[in-house]
Amino acid sequence: MSELMSDRQIDRSKMQVSDEVAIEINGMNKWYGSFHVLRDINLTVNQGERIVIAGPSGSGKSTLIRCLNALEEHQQGKIVVDGTELSNDLKNIDKIRSEVGMVFQHFNLFPHLTILENCTLAPIWVRKTPKKEAEERAMHFLEKVKIPEQAHKYPGMLSGGQQQRVAIARSLCMMPRIMLFDEPTSALDPEMIKEVLDTMIELAEEGMTMLCVTHEMGFARQVANRVIFMDAGQIVEQNEPEEFFNNPKSDRTKLFLSQILGH
Amino acid sequence: MSDQKTNSIAFVADGTIPPSPPPAGETGPVKWLRENLFSNAVNSALTIAALLVIYVILSKTLPWLLNGVWTTNSLAECREVLQGKTGACFSVLTERWNQLLYGFKYPGDQYWRPNLALVLLLVAIAPVLFFDLPRKLLAFTAIYPFLAFWLIWGGTILAPIVALLGFAAGAFVFQTYGKSSFAIGFFGAIVAAFAVWLIGGALIPDGASDNAMLQAVPSRDLGGFMLNLMLGVTCVSLSLPLGIALALGRQSDMPLIKWICVVFIEFVRGVPLITLLFVASVMLAYFFPPESTVDLFLRVVIMITMFSAAYIAEVIRGGLAALPKGQYEAADSLGLDYPQAMRLIILPQALKISIPGIVNVAVGLFKDTTLVSVISMFDLVGMIRGPILASTEWNGVYWELLGFAALLFFVVCYGISQYSQWLERRLATDHR
Numbered sequence: 001m002s003e004l005m006s007d008r009q010i011d012r013s014k015m016q017v018s019d020e021v022a023i024e025i026n027g028m029n030k031w032y033g034s035f036h037v038l039r040d041i042n043l044t045v046n047q048g049e050r051i052v053i054a055g056p057s058g059s060g061k062s063t064l065i066r067c068l069n070a071l072e073e074h075q076q077g078k079i080v081v082d083g084t085e086l087s088n089d090l091k092n093i094d095k096i097r098s099e100v101g102m103v104f105q106h107f108n109l110f111p112h113l114t115i116l117e118n119c120t121l122a123p124i125w126v127r128k129t130p131k132k133e134a135e136e137r138a139m140h141f142l143e144k145v146k147i148p149e150q151a152h153k154y155p156g157m158l159s160g161g162q163q164q165r166v167a168i169a170r171s172l173c174m175m176p177r178i179m180l181f182d183e184p185t186s187a188l189d190p191e192m193i194k195e196v197l198d199t200m201i202e203l204a205e206e207g208m209t210m211l212c213v214t215h216e217m218g219f220a221r222q223v224a225n226r227v228i229f230m231d232a233g234q235i236v237e238q239n240e241p242e243e244f245f246n247n248p249k250s251d252r253t254k255l256f257l258s259q260i261l262g263h
Numbered sequence: 264m265s266d267q268k269t270n271s272i273a274f275v276a277d278g279t280i281p282p283s284p285p286p287a288g289e290t291g292p293v294k295w296l297r298e299n300l301f302s303n304a305v306n307s308a309l310t311i312a313a314l315l316v317i318y319v320i321l322s323k324t325l326p327w328l329l330n331g332v333w334t335t336n337s338l339a340e341c342r343e344v345l346q347g348k349t350g351a352c353f354s355v356l357t358e359r360w361n362q363l364l365y366g367f368k369y370p371g372d373q374y375w376r377p378n379l380a381l382v383l384l385l386v387a388i389a390p391v392l393f394f395d396l397p398r399k400l401l402a403f404t405a406i407y408p409f410l411a412f413w414l415i416w417g418g419t420i421l422a423p424i425v426a427l428l429g430f431a432a433g434a435f436v437f438q439t440y441g442k443s444s445f446a447i448g449f450f451g452a453i454v455a456a457f458a459v460w461l462i463g464g465a466l467i468p469d470g471a472s473d474n475a476m477l478q479a480v481p482s483r484d485l486g487g488f489m490l491n492l493m494l495g496v497t498c499v500s501l502s503l504p505l506g507i508a509l510a511l512g513r514q515s516d517m518p519l520i521k522w523i524c525v526v527f528i529e530f531v532r533g534v535p536l537i538t539l540l541f542v543a544s545v546m547l548a549y550f551f552p553p554e555s556t557v558d559l560f561l562r563v564v565i566m567i568t569m570f571s572a573a574y575i576a577e578v579i580r581g582g583l584a585a586l587p588k589g590q591y592e593a594a595d596s597l598g599l600d601y602p603q604a605m606r607l608i609i610l611p612q613a614l615k616i617s618i619p620g621i622v623n624v625a626v627g628l629f630k631d632t633t634l635v636s637v638i639s640m641f642d643l644v645g646m647i648r649g650p651i652l653a654s655t656e657w658n659g660v661y662w663e664l665l666g667f668a669a670l671l672f673f674v675v676c677y678g679i680s681q682y683s684q685w686l687e688r689r690l691a692t693d694h695r
Contacts, residue, residue, distance in 0.1 A: 071592050090600075098598030108593035112611050112692055121607060122597035154692040174597060 010222055014207045017225060020047040021080075022178055022209045023068060028077030030060075030067065037063050038074070039233040047177070050210045052220035052241075055230035056256060061213040064230070065180045068211070069100045082177055098126050101171030105183040107163040109155035115142065115166050116151040119173045127174065134173070141169040145199050161192025165199050172203075179203065181212040217260065221245060229253050327351050331663075337656035355660045356667055359651050363667070366486020366641045367650050373417075373478060377489050380414040383407060384496065392682060408497075415493070418479035425463030429456040445602065482560040486641035488671055494560075494642070495629035495675075498567040502628070503621070505568065506575030507614075511605065513580060524576070531573040537634055539566040544638035563635055571628040578620035582613035615690050622683040626676045633668075643668050 023045040030038040037060050045051060053061045066072040067079060070086055070093045079086040081096045110118050119138035123129040129137070142148045145165035147158075155163055164184055171179060181200065185193040197219050204210060204223045214220070220227050220241055227244040229237045229252075237244070237253045245261075248254045287293070300310040330350030332341045334357070341352035356363065365374055387407035390400035409423035433456035441448025473479075485493070512524035531539070543562040586609060594604035614621075636645030647664045651657050657664075 069596055071595060094598050094600060097596055100596075102593075102596040104589055104593065104596075106587075106589050108587075108589035110590065110593070110608055110612075112615065112690070122599060125603050125607065126598045156692060170597070 010201060011205050014205055015048070015050065015225070016207065017049050018047040021045070022047045022049070022082060023211075024078075024080045025068075026078040026080075028067065028074050028079060030063065030072065030074045030076075037233050038067070041077070041235060043228070043235065045178075045209065045211065047209055048207050049226060050204050050208075050224045051212070051226045051228060052224040053211065053213045053228045053230060054215070054217070054220065054256070055236075059230040060233040061230050062182050065102075065182055065211050065213055068178075068180060069097050069102055071102075094126075098122075098174055099177050101174060101176035101179045103164070103167050103171055103179070103181045103184045105186050107155070107160070107167045107187075109163055109167055109170070111155050114152050114154055115147070115158070118155065118166060119170045122170070123173050138169070138173050141172045142166070144172075144202070145169045146195075159192060160188045161195045164188065164192075164196045168196075168199055168203070178209045178211070181210065181214065183213050183215070185214065185216055215260065217245070229256065231256070323349075333357055338658065338660055339656075351663050352660050353663055355651065355657045355663055359646075359657070362487060362646055362650065363643060363664075364487045365489050366484060366646060368484035368486065368641075369480060370478065370484075373480065376414045376417070376477065377485070380411045381489070381492070383410065383414075388496075392686075411493075413477065415485060416480050416482055417475060417477035419467060419475045420477075421463075421467045425460060425467065428463060429459040432456055432459045482558045483640070485560075487646050488643040488668075490635075490640065490642040491629070491632045491672075492675075494564065494567065494632040494635065497564050498571055498628055498632070499625045501564070501568045502570075502572035502575055505572035506579055507610065509572060509576035510579035510583060513576065514583060527569075528573045528576050531569050532577070536567070536570050536631055537637060539570055540634060540638050542566065559638075559640065563638075563640065567628065567632065571624055574624045574627075575621055578617050578624060579613060581620065582615075582617035583609065585616050586612055615687075618683055618687055618690075622679060626679055629676060629679070630672055633672075643671065 021044060023043070025041050025043040028038060028041040029036070041064060053064065055061050063072055067074045067086075068081060074086075082099050084092050084096050084099075086092065086096060109115075110121070113121065116135060116138055119142065120129075120131065120134040123134040123137065124131055139148055139151065142151055145168055147162055147165055147169075150158055150162060150166070155166065158166065168184075184200070185196050188196060193216070197216060200210070200212070200219070201223055212219070212224075222241075224241050226238060227241050228235055229244070229250075231252050237248065237250050239249075244253075245257065248257055301307045326349050328351060330345065330348055331353045332344050332350060333353045335341050335344060335352070335354040336358060338352055338355075341350075341354060345352075361371065361374065365377060369377070384407070386400075387404045390396045390398065390404055406427065409427045412426075413420055413423045433452035436455040437448045437452040439448070440451050509524050509528055512520050513528065515521045515524070540563060543566040544559060547562050590608055590612065591604070594608040599607065633642055633644040635642050636648060639645070639649075641649060647668060651664060652660070
């Protein structure tokens with residue numbers, strides 16, 4: 001298994017799960033045409049939780065977190081994010097999207113804007129933050145992800161790891177209460193994975209509510225407070241990381257773990 | 264000098280060798296000729312063949328150009344001057360210069376008006392083309408169309424002012440109500456603009472144009488290359504926003520809007536431009552009230568704009584399709600609404616991809632404005648084919664006139680093409 005972060009002591013003092021519910025999913029179903037992708041998903045996420053969603057490809061992990069900010073539409077069931085129910089009401093959707101940050105596998109930075117403009121665009125246009133304040137905040141988060149010196153370059157001039165850290169900073173500039181990560185390290189070279197994971201760990205240490213779809217089991221073991229295993233569109237098993245990795249209950253989980261940790 | 268030992272691999276250079284000039288034939292034109300034109304037998308043969316072709320062409324055209332006559336009053340006089348030698352009769356250009364540029368009916372003492380409009384056009388278009396210029400110049404760009412209209416066609420200044428007020432009212436309504444609901448703002452703006460035009464139009468007194476500051480010129484009287492330029496500039500600048508709207512409409516989730524756009528694009532694209540022009544000149548009159556003043560120039564502008572907007576829409580649709588889906592998702596996930604996402608994220612990138620295609624359409628459109636000669640408007644080609652070639656003095660001067668027309672169009676189109684290449688370089692941010 002990946003030992004990329006074994007050299008880092010994780011500060012757990014602020015990683016506290018509160019009683020406040022951040023996300024609640026009730027009996028959610030989704031179909032692509034006649035294909036049943038998500039089957040009866042029930043999940044409650046509290047403020048401050050760090051959840052890793054694992055599973056084989058095609059199991060619906062990405063679709064699940066993309067439903068949480070309405071990038072995908074669900075057909076049945078109820079999703080409540082931060083007290084707002086996801087419905088067809090565009091105002092609710094925009095409200096939720098501005099509260100929920102998302103980081104994509106392929107970064108999806110805006111190539112025609114500089115790094116700084118990427119980070120200030122949404123605060124200025126969605127939050128109506130004054131430009132100067134938005135830029136100060138953007139520089140603050142760029143320093144946090146350790147690339148303030150790249151602020152005036154274009155995304156195409158940065159390495160993959162740097163681009164992904166900019167994408168994280170861009171999401172943080174909206175001051176989200178929840179962060180969704182959709183395989184943030186899957187498109188990166190091994191040496192760049194570490195810098196992105198370090199950024200994510202720092203975020204977790206500050207108490208951010210995080211849902212991560214990832215294959216980084218080292219990250220799951222060290223940072224997550226809960227691991228969810230999905231297969232064929234359903235949640236098969238969820239548990240604390242220690243229990244999940246050392247003592248999996250279902251056969252499907254055992255098979256999956258043996259395949260990804262077996263060498 | 265050398266004290267190297269041949270049986271040892273150790274070697275130390277005993278000084279710096281001074282640079283010396285290369286042997287002859289390794290530099291300068293000799294080397295270039297050898298490498299590029301005479302590198303092998305086939306290449307040499309091709310070079311000689313090409314030189315022969317160039318010689319034949321130049322030996323025919325150069326005397327024609329250089330012996331050109333510039334100062335006579337008719338083709339017959341040209342022939343007298345040349346006395347059987349080859350030579351062009353460029354006098355037709357000097358003698359009919361104003362007709363070629365402004366048409367044969369535009370009052371001669373008013374030529375300064377279209378000239379001034381042309382110069383101001385360059386000022387108005389500069390901040391649009393070169394976005395490093397101060398944004399405040401765009402205010403002039405906004406009033407330029409009305410100013411140009413008044414300059415070229417004269418008459419009462421009230422007409423362009425009412426037109427401008429209508430647009431201003433529409434913009435104001437959209438600014439005020441568009442934030443809460445796009446539909447209310449959009450349709451409210453249209454209603455407001457039409458209200459201002461109707462009321463304002465009724466308020467302009469009937470004889471307002473009779474003693475106006477600038478003498479009124481009927482729109483049919485403008486001709487020549489100036490007519491091509493005006494048609495080209497107007498139609499390109501109108502069809503670009505219309506094309507963007509059609510391209511976005513074609514991608515819309517709303518079936519009604521989508522189908523209106525699809526039907527419009529497919530219909531207009533499937534019909535030859537010349538048919539649309541005939542519709543404009545003959546058939547549209549049936550749809551307007553008999554006394555209506557919707558003149559031919561305006562009808563032609565509407566048709567050409569529709570035609571090129573359909574093409575531009577398809578070019579932009581290609582640009583939209585080329586954008587990765589992730590760009591839409593990233594914009595959505597940050598909470599940008601549809602107009603913001605389109606304006607800030609999607610269109611800047613899609614238009615950048617579409618630049619070569621849009622320029623292609625614009626160049627084609629500009630040259631297609633010569634088709635109006637078929638519906639008896641006297642643009643540059645119309646002037647040449649009609650009044651000039653039909654006159655007794657210049658009957659038969661084809662090469663000089665059509666060559667001149669080709670040169671004028673080439674200069675403008677080459678300029679457009681060079682601009683677009685500069686723009687592409689200027690906007691390239693994806694790699695160093």
